[in-house]
Amino acid sequence: MNIQLIRKYNVPGPRYTSYPTVPYWNEVPPTEEEWKREVKGAFDDSQEQGISLYLHLPFCEKLCTYCGCNKRITINHTVEDPYITALLQEWALYLALFGRKPLIRELHLGGGTPTFFSPHNLRRLIKGITAGATVAEGAEFSFEGHPNNTTEQHLQTLYDLGFRRVSFGIQDFDPQVQAIINRIQPYENVLRVTEQARRIGYTSINYDLIYGLPLQTAKSVGKTIAMVNTLRPDRIAFYSYAHVPWTSPGQRRYTEADLPSDEVKRGLYEMGKEMFEQQGYTEIGMDHFALADDALSIASRQGNLHRNFMGYSTSQTRLMVGLGCSSISDTWTAFGQNLKKVEDYQDAVKEGRFPIFKGHLLNREDLVLRQHILNLMCRLQTKWEGSEQKTFSLLDAKARLSELAEDGLIRIEGDSVQVLEHAKPFVRNVCMALDARLWRNKPTTQIFSKTI
Structure with a gap:
């Protein structure tokens, strides 16, 4: 990897799970009536396609200092019941708006720690969600599990409810790294839940790993990857650590001096990529690997890969409904984010209000740019249509793309990139070249993690 290019392009930038990115949403969010109109329109237009659901379960018993997610740290499990009640109340608001049973194509439990909740309460939640809906044939149900508290009963209960995919947060097996990020998680726990999931019948197991964590070295990361490869998960997410202590105060437990340098960090990824590929994994999109027969690999080869707030997916739906505090919903033409504080969220739905506090209505330019950025993130290429060039000025974008081409990162042929x-590794930088909102209002302070 060219060190000069890393130094040049390793700048703060979005991960592009959406466009426009959250910091560039309009200051004035959609009104409740506008939000309902956008949701209903997307729902009516996607009857055959179905919808996606993301349920945010924010509770964790311990703070992992590296984590930038919206979470609530508590050991008080009495919070489970009222929170599930609120989730089902919010879902009832959407069901009433839809006017008929939705077809669920995709459902994901994220957090926080979904397995903080008891198997009994998770059953109550999923039964409550699916009671008012139709589950599509071949629907993808997935959840995130913490190896330390995911029990065989959790796995069996969710399997019986239709879940076939599970993602375990590994991060790193090195004891020193685990200690500084407050994520003590023995290999034996990972082995246990992996073997239990396979024995029960889960068809896709994902491991989340992070490179660039404090105190990581090539030796320690190499050992972690070797241990992962012996367990052979179907998918591996090898994420770049996002150091954003201004939004995640837990990261102030350590300083930038504890982090690998830019060059070393990139070297960790290249080493990991080589080790994964030697074991038959294929690089999918950004930071993701999958075995050749995994659905994610197949979708990538066929050009059907999709990306949304849940990450890369084989399912593409126009409407994604996010339930729970801080969840983001997406109608393709609008975004809406729920209140972040658990109590505020619960109070809003109890009063019968959609708990949206922030959002964005996409204009024509947004929609054009969104599709091109999605194409780049999922297929590493895109092409302009002649009529699109009238919706926004491509001159500045083309100048920025030309520099990327001169540096040997992209190929430009006519109107295709x-x-x-x-x-x-530079795909986020390519997307940034098209990000009109970012360039019109460049941040004066750092709001994104670095791209490489």
């Missing part, structure tokens, strides 16, 4: 194979 392709990210070259060796330049996958």
Whole structure:
């Protein structure tokens, strides 16, 4: 990897799970009536396609200092019941708006720690969600599990409810790294839940790993990856650590001096990629790997990969409904984010209000740019249509893309752009070249993690 290019392009930038990115949403959110109109329109237009659901379960018993997610740290499990009640009340608001049973194509439990909740309460939640809906044939149900508290009963209960995919947060097996990020998690626990999931019948197991964590070295990361490879999960998310202590105060437990340098960090990824590929994994999109027969790999080869707030997916739905505090919903033409504080969220739905506090209505330019950025993130290429060039000025974007082409990262042919194979790590930078809202209002302080 070219060190000069890393130094040049390793700048703060979005991960592009959406466009526009959250910091550039309109200051004035949609009104409740506008939000209901956008949701209803998306629902009516996607009857055959179905919808996606994301349920945010924010509770954790311990703070993992690296984590940038919206969470609530508590050991008080009496919070489970009222929170599930609120989730089902919010879902009832959407069901009333839809006017008929939705078809659920995809459902994901994220957090926080979904397995903080008891199997009994998770059953109550999923039964409550599916009671008012139709589950599509082949629907993808997935959840995030913490190896330390995911029990065989959790796995069996969720399997019986239709879940076939589970993602375990590994991060790193090195004891020193685990200590500084407050994520003590023995290998034996990971082995246990992996074997239990396979024995029960889960068809896809994902491991989340992070490179760039404090105190990581090539030796420690190499050992972690070797241990992961012996367990052979179907998918691996090898994420770049996002150091954002201004939004995640837990990261102030350590300083930048504890983090690998930019060059070392990139070297960790290249080493991991090589070790994964030697074991038959294929790089999918950004920071993701999958075995050749995994659905994610197949979707990538066929050009059907999709990306949304849940990450890369094989399912593409126009409407994604986010339930729970801080969840984001997406109608393709609008975004809406729920209140972040648990109590505020619960009070809003108890009063019969959609708990949206922030959002964005996409204009014509947003919609054009959103599709091109999605194309780049999922297929590493895109092409302009002649009529699109009238909706926004491409002159500045083309100048920025030309610099990327001169640096050997992309190929420009007419109105098409392709990210070259060796330049996958720079895909966020390519997307930034098209990000009109970012360039019109460049931040004066750092609001994103670095891109590489």
